[in-house]
Amino acid sequence: MLSNLMSIGLGHYLLVSAMLFGMGLWGVLLRKNILVVLMSIELMLNAVNLAFVTFGYFLNDANGAVIVLFVIAIAAAEAAVGLALIITIFKNYKEVNIRFLEHLKG
Amino acid sequence: MSEVIVFYFFAAVTLLSGLRVISTSNPIMSALYLVGSMVGISGLFFLLNAPFIAAVQLMVYAGAVMVLFLFVVMIFDTKDDGKKGNSPGPLVGGLKALSIGGLAGIFLYVILFKISNFGYLSPDPSAPQFEVKNMAKLLFTDYMFSFEVLGLLLLVIPIGTVALSRIRGGTHAK
């Protein structure tokens, strides 16, 4: 599928999407700054969006695009709540390290 | 031909910015690179004949969500994480990296060797599947329930956000 670098097909877009998803996963699992973790989640959501639109385009199907609209709306909501939580934690403890959140255990 | 160049340009922007998001130690630079990545993805959406999705991506992600992120990062004004940026412990870290590698391997295998079975896929650039009217019809028929639920979610989220940021010990402490 990728043998022809000069004609862009399904595989090229999916490869970009997969690599982006991997990067996002790396950020979520291995970074300690909670803000960067949240950003990495956004990165993963973006990768999924790209896959949806790619399949929608190659299958001539509008469902992919509609789901992307839902994902974007929910991602915006998730970012708002996540940031509100982070701000509350930061105001109380002056800390953004995700390891620190272990101290929130009862 | 020009489409190929544009694809590689946007793919490079997306992936390189994405890489910098997780590799830079300064959260502000992370956020800025994430914006670059999102602009790149929106360019790819344009290439995929979905200009409306691309514009929404720019408007919501790049225009609103990331500005919010930048606000918060700038207000925190945290110093660079330095070497502490990555997770502790060689064992746990190695396990995590391995799992990511495994997942990436599965992706790669599927894309390189299985997707080629979808040879019959023939995109029709003039097909109207991403036209706003088509999407709107789907949204208000098949996805009506999800749409209503989303509306409810978008009502609950602001309330929750406001409540979270105003609780005692929050922004209005003492």
Place this chain on the structure above:
Amino acid sequence: MGASGFEITVNTVKMLLIFLLMVQLVPILVWVERRGSAFIQNRFGPNRVGPLGLTQLLADAVKFLFKEEFRPPKSEAFLFYAAPVLALIPGALAFGSIPLSAPFDLTWGGETFSFLFQSFDLGIGIVFVLAISSLGTYALLFAGWGSGNKYSMMGAVRASAQMISYELALGLSLVGILLIYGTFSFSEMIEAQKGPLSFMLMGKNVEIPFLPNWGIFYQPLGFILFFAATFAETNRSPFDLPEAEAELVAGYHTEYGGLKMLMFYIGEYGHMMVASALLATFYFGGWDLPFGSDWLKEAIGSSFLYSLVMHLVFMTKVLLFLWVFVWVRWTLPRFRYDQLMDLGWKTMLPWALFNTVVTAVVVVLFSSVGNS
């Protein structure tokens, strides 16, 4: 639609000309702003260099060019230099997607080609403009953070908070117009606004021959909200808190001088031009003359000349709005920050929602114009 060499050449030249039109209008606007403010405040304004002080702009440009290149030591080089460039891009891209006149035909080598009087047409018109102008926030954030200066930072945070808040009211106030015309495309909106005011009322076709079929008659409230929100979006007075001199020195461009400062200016005026062009397109018929445009087309004959004349009509409308921008700046005092947020969230947003709901109900009940 064959992509012949002639077509490519004309389209390239057209794009360049439209970009230059935007950039070249800026010195004239600066002159209008300075002379206009002088007129309003009963002063003379710049009147020494050239007739009416018109060549003052040239002198200013030369001065800007020869300013010392300076970067504060605590700044971040990349962000610092990227910000002025970024300030220019959204305005230029958005201005390029607005139709500035009627499409025209040119004949070359026996073949006739049709061209749009705009840089490019994506078909999603207004959504693209909203998306691109929401990226304008980054220029301010880059400048604010990159300068390494507390005043710049405060100005940038204020500016972007203001822009995000008013984007809501801006977008919602447009929903009414989208409902009425049933399209995102500028050209179709202008097409729908031709001729005298006519709409379906209770199943009867009402026509008012002495009024044009302009959007402002369908969306008066939407017009007012959009108009006010554009002032906030362009960071113009009375919403110019980001650069409130008394509190923040000069806001996000405190550390910028010379040509970099000039680029921020061009960006700001570019935003004003886009806002004026949008106002003219949505609510005042775009490049179309309300009456006699068909007659004019017959009288002129050549479609290229007709396009040029219609372009003048459009620019007249745009310049009128730009004058209103200048006029308001020297008439209304600046808001306090809490007043600004109150106005955005507690006044304009509910009214825009109200406008949306009422328009939707009316469109369903009367299925009035455009897409009826």
